[in-house]
Amino acid sequence: MSFDWIVRIVEENWQMFLRGAGLTLFIALVGTIVGAVIGLLAGVLRTIPTPRNIAQRLLLKTVNFLCTVYIEVFRGTPMIVQAMVIFYGSALAFNLNLDVLVAALIVVSINTGAYMAEIVRGGIMSIDKGQFEAADAIGMNHMQKMVNVILPQAIRNILPATGNQFVINIKDTSVLNVISVSELYFVTKSVAGNNFRYFESFFVACVLYFVMTFTVTRILLYVEKKMNGSKSYKIIAARSERGELGK
Amino acid sequence: MTKVIDIQNVNKSYGANEVLKDIRFSVHHGEVVSIIGSSGSGKSTLLRCINLLEIPSGGQIYYRGQNILDGNHHIPSYRTKLGMVFQQFNLFENHNVLSNCVVGQVKVLKRSKEEAEQVARKYLKVVGMESYVHAKPKQLSGGQKQRVAIARALSMEPDVMLFDEPTSALDPEMVGEVLKVMKELAETGLTMLIVTHEMDFAREVSDRVVFMDKGVIAEEGTPEQIFNHPQQERTKEFLKRTLANHGRI
Ligand SMILES: Nc1ncnc2c1ncn2[C@@H]1O[C@H](COP(=O)(O)OP(=O)(O)OP(=O)(O)O)[C@@H](O)[C@H]1O
Numbered sequence: 001m002s003f004d005w006i007v008r009i010v011e012e013n014w015q016m017f018l019r020g021a022g023l024t025l026f027i028a029l030v031g032t033i034v035g036a037v038i039g040l041l042a043g044v045l046r047t048i049p050t051p052r053n054i055a056q057r058l059l060l061k062t063v064n065f066l067c068t069v070y071i072e073v074f075r076g077t078p079m080i081v082q083a084m085v086i087f088y089g090s091a092l093a094f095n096l097n098l099d100v101l102v103a104a105l106i107v108v109s110i111n112t113g114a115y116m117a118e119i120v121r122g123g124i125m126s127i128d129k130g131q132f133e134a135a136d137a138i139g140m141n142h143m144q145k146m147v148n149v150i151l152p153q154a155i156r157n158i159l160p161a162t163g164n165q166f167v168i169n170i171k172d173t174s175v176l177n178v179i180s181v182s183e184l185y186f187v188t189k190s191v192a193g194n195n196f197r198y199f200e201s202f203f204v205a206c207v208l209y210f211v212m213t214f215t216v217t218r219i220l221l222y223v224e225k226k227m228n229g230s231k232s233y234k235i236i237a238a239r240s241e242r243g244e245l246g247k
Numbered sequence: 248m249t250k251v252i253d254i255q256n257v258n259k260s261y262g263a264n265e266v267l268k269d270i271r272f273s274v275h276h277g278e279v280v281s282i283i284g285s286s287g288s289g290k291s292t293l294l295r296c297i298n299l300l301e302i303p304s305g306g307q308i309y310y311r312g313q314n315i316l317d318g319n320h321h322i323p324s325y326r327t328k329l330g331m332v333f334q335q336f337n338l339f340e341n342h343n344v345l346s347n348c349v350v351g352q353v354k355v356l357k358r359s360k361e362e363a364e365q366v367a368r369k370y371l372k373v374v375g376m377e378s379y380v381h382a383k384p385k386q387l388s389g390g391q392k393q394r395v396a397i398a399r400a401l402s403m404e405p406d407v408m409l410f411d412e413p414t415s416a417l418d419p420e421m422v423g424e425v426l427k428v429m430k431e432l433a434e435t436g437l438t439m440l441i442v443t444h445e446m447d448f449a450r451e452v453s454d455r456v457v458f459m460d461k462g463v464i465a466e467e468g469t470p471e472q473i474f475n476h477p478q479q480e481r482t483k484e485f486l487k488r489t490l491a492n493h494g495r496i
């Protein structure tokens with residue numbers, strides 16, 4: 001009977017499942033964080049105003065072009081293929097034998113980075129033009145403006161999309177089994193390969209994936225609420241409402 | 248008198264649309280200059296060209312004798328000499344009132360946090376907003392926001408303050424509180440360049456009034472000259488129209 005099998009599979013393999021789930025979560029988390037950093041950097045780069053100096057302008061154009069190529073290529077190809085190309089390609093091209101976990105982290109990070117770059121760009125573009133102008137007018141340079149004014153607002157706006165990316169990553173790390181990363185899908189495959197109970201084994205994996213994505217979604221909702229901050233403020237010394245000048 | 252800002256033959260076009268035509272104009276130290284004129288005459292564009300939020304298509308801008316468009320000048324440092332107050336306030340939404348006035352001082356002027364907070368509190372007091380240091384911009388009324396925006400600009404201790412219709416986005420009952428602050432500032436001898444539709448205010452506080460029409464400075468002079476004895480036909484017409492509207496409201 002199926003249910004008995006499920007209990008038995010869990011009893012016999014729970015450590016492997018947990019390790020697989022842990023690795024899945026780890027890769028998804030690191031990938032999302034590194035990807036978000038890549039996305040933020042790309043967002044900052046791609047919003048640099050056109051410099052007046054010709055050499056600088058050329059340099060900026062080149063960098064922007066490379067950014068676009070990166071984004072288009074990684075959004076336009078499946079991660080499963082990227083994993084194969086990067087893992088076997090790095091061995092061929094650089095004689096580099098990447099550890100599978102390192103390869104996995106690189107693939108997920110770079111892939112997420114490409115999506116995050118677009119999300120960040122959208123986030124930056126959604127900020128009112130007046131915020132940019134006020135920062136310019138106060139004498140901030142591009143980096144100061146981004147770090148102190150624009151990105152904190154943009155990050156809040158893109159938090160839901162970033163969380164969504166994290167959830168996608170939890171699920172999509174399963175494709176990394178093609179380079180034998182022992183994440184949850186890979187682990188499940190080997191469990192099922194031993195006991196030949198495919199449905200029951202993958203049912204367990206299914207539950208684990210869902211628990212992970214559901215928990216992450218809840219946590220993100222909570223963080224979002226927290227970030228919206230308190231609605232009230234304290235007025236101090238409310239009596240002296242108007243200041244007097246030059247006295 | 249020292250010319251703080253001296254603009255020579257500045258042009259600005261958007262495509263074929265010539266918004267500023269050969270503007271020549273200067274602001275002296277300690278002077279309060281108002282720019283008036285009908286909508287679309289180029290007042291905001293002129294102000295925005297001065298702090299290079301718009302890059303002029305041609306001409307020169309001198310700040311205390313230095314040509315800042317010669318390519319050797321660091322534009323962000325030049326901008327710290329000019330305090331800008333926008334029609335839409337543009338307070339940094341992610342900072343509270345105090346932090347709005349501190350962030351530029353710390354990041355751009357490299358002042359210590361303690362010094363910056365002291366300076367910020369001083370100017371928040373000037374605009375009567377010192378009790379709201381912890382409030383976020385979203386929690387303030389328009390008039391309060393604009394007073395904080397003025398304090399933010401003052402906290403950088405600029406050489407000149409630029410105001411682009413600072414009361415135009417305000418409900419009528421809040422206009423007074425902002426104009427009062429500006430009048431107090433004018434009395435301290437601060438150099439101010441103000442784009443405004445508030446004719447009574449312009450007449451009262453200005454040392455000089457500039458009337459713009461279709462991208463040129465049509466006439467300039469003392470408030471007395473411009474409001475009581477305008478020479479140009481278009482100045483007379485503009486004033487008639489504006490003051491008539493004013494009467495009706
Ligand atoms: N970014 C832009 N692109 C194209 N045209 C513009 C741009 N900014 C301003 N203009 C045009 O330049 C002209 C002058 O605009 P400006 O904002 O300087 O007028 P203004 O005198 O400040 O008017 P108002 O009193 O309504 O603020 C207008 O005709 C406007 O349509």
Ligand SMILES: [Mg+2]
Binds near residue numbers: 290291292412
């Ligand atoms: Mg305007």
